[in-house]
Amino acid sequence: xxxxxxxxxxxxxxxxxxxxxxxxxxxxxxxxxxxxxxxxxxxxxxxxxxxxxxxxxxxxxxxxxxxxxxxxxxxxxxxxxxxxxxxxxxxxxxxxxxxxxxxxxxxxxxxxxxxxxxxxxxxxxxxxxxxxxxxxxxxxxxxxxxxxxxxxxxxxxxxxxx
Numbered sequence: 646x647x648x649x650x651x652x653x654x655x656x657x658x659x660x661x662x663x664x665x666x667x668x669x670x671x672x673x674x675x676x677x678x679x680x681x682x683x684x685x686x687x688x689x690x691x692x693x694x695x696x697x698x699x700x701x702x703x704x705x706x707x708x709x710x711x712x713x714x715x716x717x718x719x720x721x722x723x724x725x726x727x728x729x730x731x732x733x734x735x736x737x738x739x740x741x742x743x744x745x746x747x748x749x750x751x752x753x754x755x756x757x758x759x760x761x762x763x764x765x766x767x768x769x770x771x772x773x774x775x776x777x778x779x780x781x782x783x784x785x786x787x788x789x790x791x792x793x794x795x796x797x798x799x800x801x802x803x804x805x806x807x
Contacts, residue, residue, distance in 0.1 A: 682806065683749020685714035690767050690775040693785040699777035700784065703765050704728050706777040707751055710767055716806050718751075729756050729763030732801055742800040744791040745772040751806060752790060755799040766790075768803065 690710045693699070699706040704727060708718045721737055724730040732739075732753045746752055748770035756763045766776035766788065776788050780796070794800050 680749060680805075680807065682711065682714040682716050683747075686710040686716075686806075687749055687767055687769055687775070689713050690785065691769075694775075694787075695784050697778070697784045701778055703777045703779065704731055706785070707765050707767055711806050718806060721806065727762035728753055728765040729761070731765070732763065732804075735804055737804060737807070740803050740805075742794070742802050744794060745770070746790070746803040747805065749805065750803040752803045753801050754793070755801045757798065763801075764798070 686707075687710075690706070693706075699709075704718075704725065708725075711718050718731075719725045721735060722731045723734040723736070725734075732755075740746065740750070746768040748768055750768040752766050752768055752774055754764040764776070764779050766774040766779070768774050768790070769787070772790055774788055774790050775785065776782070777785055779788070780793070780798075782788070790800070
């Protein structure tokens with residue numbers, strides 16, 4: 646029983662007025678989610694640096710990154726209308742917030758007063774992520790996950806698509 650409690654920790658959080666209960670799996674024991682699809686998604690995202698084609702379309706950005714790697718993210722959640730709804734309806738394993746999720750992981754932030762849709766970015770590993778437009782940054786860019794978290798944005802966790 647103690648092992649089960651350590652592996653799944655229920656967390657209740659209020660996000661933009663919606664109460665949700667989240668169950669997290671234990672973080673992966675390896676320091677990298679290095680998978681061919683994750684590496685391919687990161688490489689594709691890096692090739693988009695500076696592009697403004699995905700401004701305001703973070704979920705489409707990460708979806709296209711994984712699509713070219715042969716993974717359909719839309720099939721992994723029952724509602725892919727926003728980053729927040731994707732996170733809330735994702736059918737796979739969810740991991741707790743981390744300033745340094747594995748390479749290829751999708752990192753999710755909850756809704757805010759100014760952005761009711763939430764946000765998602767692709768982890769490059771080592772605390773860095775590739776993001777489409779967010780906060781005052783336009784275009785595809787790199788960001789430090791810890792810095793975004795320190796700015797008051799509620800990271801809700803990450804997933805490793807597969």
